[in-house]
Amino acid sequence: MPKPMHRSHSVKKVNRITSKKRNVVHYRRASPSQPHCAICSAELNGISASGGKSRRSNSRLFGGVLCAGCTSEIITLGSRVEQGDMKLNDIGMKQRRYVLQLVAH
């Protein structure tokens, strides 16, 4: 059984053969995956998976969480709710969460 520190999914197993022809398993930390939109799960543009904090996010509203298309949709829905043209219950479950965040401000 591998050590608890090697049971994580963020650790990759690599099979190696030693000079004495023994099969051994080495462990390597997997590189971080590309961030995705929380609503449509598309890859986020302009964001790197690694690097400093400013490379992993952008300063836009919901930057690093939602893609540009979903953000504009949330802003539209938020203004409709604030104007009273639409009710919160008419909005889908995934989008409602972000509309509530937007309206609270």
Ligand SMILES: [Zn+2]
């Ligand atoms: Zn999206």
